[in-house]
Amino acid sequence: MSPASEDKNMKKWKTPLWAAVAAACVVLLSFLATLVYLDQLYPVGLGPRQPIPFSHRVHAGVKKISCFMCHSEAHRSSRAGIPPLQTCLLCHSRIIRTYPYIAKLRALAASNQPVIWARVNWLPEFVYFDHSMHIQRGIDCGHCHGDVSRMDRVSKARKFQMGFCIQCHRYNRATHDCFTCHR
Structure with a gap:
């Protein structure tokens, strides 16, 4: 050839x-x-690393635990808040006790030391936002925070800027009065 x-x-x-x-x-x-x-x-975005890994995907998604189990103040307070370690220990005093991060969580709770979580969502000081008012009016947490039940590490789903809030207020026929949010 x-x-x-x-x-x-x-x-x-x-x-x-x-x-x-x-x-x-x-x-x-x-x-x-x-x-x-x-x-x-999967996964849907990864937020900042936390001192103790916490998967919202497992807790809220797979296990179907309500947001209000941990963020119990959200429906009656302006702040949703971070749950105390004792809330975590309601389950984790019996479930996967030997997992290293759960052991660390239990040790911190026993010594009365807080976990310093990395903040994900933030509003400027001059903005007033009331979680309870929005929840009582039927606004789903996911509207602002995204589908947290699919997030291992919570990430910022929205930029909380005035345009986003005004658009939502218009859609839901809520007040546009400046002093409602700016106090």
């Missing part, structure tokens, strides 16, 4: 292989784009 005919045969095989690889890449990228579009990729 001459080198020219050998070269011709190799070109025949390279083109279909290249086409197959390209087609596979297109299919894979289409699949990933569909997952992103349908918001099905």
Whole structure:
């Protein structure tokens, strides 16, 4: 076989292989784009690292624990608050006790030391926001905080800027009076 005919045969095989690889890449990228579009990729964003890892996906998603089990003040206070360690120990005094982070949590609670959590959501000092008022009017927590039940580490779902709040107030026919939020 001459080198020219050998070269011709190799070109025949390279083109279909290249086409197959390209087609596979297109299919894979289409699949990933569909997952992103349908918001099905896991995990949904990762927020800041916390001193004790806490998965909202496991607790609120898999175990179906209500937001208000831990954030019990949200429906009667302006602040949702971070639950005390004793709330965690309602379950974790019996469940997965030997897991290192649960042991650390129990040790902190026993020595009356707080966990210093990394803050995820923040509003400026001049903005007044009342969780209880919004919850009592039927606004779902996920509207502002995103689908927390799919987050291992809570991430900021929205930028809390005036436009976002005004748009929501217009949609829900709530007041636009400046002094409602700015005190």
